[in-house]
Amino acid sequence: MSLIVEASPTARQAGEAAAAAASKAGVRVIDEHDRDKLRDVEGLLIAIWGMSPHGAPVPFDLLRSISHAGCNVSAAYNADGALRGAAVGIVSPGGAATYSLIAGVLPGAADKGVGFALKQHQRAWSLARGIETMTWTFDPLVSRNARFNLTKLGAHAFEYARDFYGEMQDDINANDESDRLVAVWPLSSKRSISCSEGSVEELELPETAQNNILEYGPDSRPVLLETPDTLWCRAPQDIVALRAADSDEAGLWRLRIRGIFESAFASGYNASGVTRTGWYRLTKTNQA
Structure with missing residues (x-):
């Protein structure tokens, strides 16, 4: 879907915000179509996730086809022209939403704002085509990514997809079940606009939350707390390291978080942010 509609004020704002995010991160983010550069994108994704028995996370031929179809392969390059990150998105039937298949930043560049610049570029790309929503899935146990998605970008989640891909055998997922939260990013919302300009609502766990502990985690510390009209659920500090060190405990975390989210979503709750901790x-849902 390559047709660009007349730019709305929100689309113009998104373009400006994306340019500012890229400048702050020290990268140039473009829609990549060059065949050889798409091979570099494949290599970058392998460098991040590793190879599985099924091959590259997104193989070159698929990247080439996605780009050729007019969908989105975003690539971030530093001042020397070195690839530092990439994101890939397709468009759902009828152009109702952009579905972000994958987004990643080269190890060592993760704290420099490159990922944020890539997502803002995808936001601008979508709004320029009249697409108001972006969706993707992410591992609820990876709290760093969860905070990025739900707090820094302004997305929310109210769907828990159990074992979405089946067992995954790449370097990051380490044979764990592939439960996912479904992120929904309303690209034109006031919150998303504020986040795109760096005005983020930083959450803090209320001190009173510890007065009402509902469940404990596999580490014997509180994992589910309640304050008026709000639940607070804790993800493990570093699930990737835990999978490598103690796969049994990592599996217990998966089951505990699964039960909490499925119950909360069934009761009408919505994941609307994540604290730094x-x-x-x-x-x-009507309070998010």
Whole structure:
């Protein structure tokens, strides 16, 4: 879907925000179509996730086809022209939403704002085509990514997909079950606009939350707390390291978080943010 509609004020804002995010990160983010550069994108994704028995996370031929179809392969290059990150998105039937298949930043560049610049570029790309929503899935146990998605970008989640891909055998997922939260990013919302300009609502766990502990985690510390109209659920500090060190405990975390989210979503809660310490904020849908 390559047709660009007349730019709306929100689309213009998104373009400006994306350019500012890229400048702050010290990268140039473009829609990549060059065949040889798409091979570099494949290599970058392998460098991040490794190879599985099925091959590259997104193989070159698929990247080439996605780009040729008019969908989105975003690539971030530093001043020397070195590839530092990439994101890939397709468009759902009818152009209702952009579905972000994958987004990653080269190890060592993760704290420099490159990932944020890539997502803002995808936001601008979508809005320029009249697409108001972006969706993707992410591992609820990876609290760093959860905070990025739900707090820094302004997305939310109210769907838990159990074992979405089946067992995954790449370097990051380490044979764990592939439960995912489904992120929904309303690209034109006031919150998303504020986040795109760096004005983020930083969450903190209320001191009173410890007064009402509902469940404990596999580490025997509180994992689910309640304050008026809000649940707070804690993800492990570093699930990737835990999978490597103690796969049994990592599996217990998966089951505990699965039960909490499935129950909360069934009761009308919505994951609307994550603290720096890994606590999800779950509020009723009409309060998010």
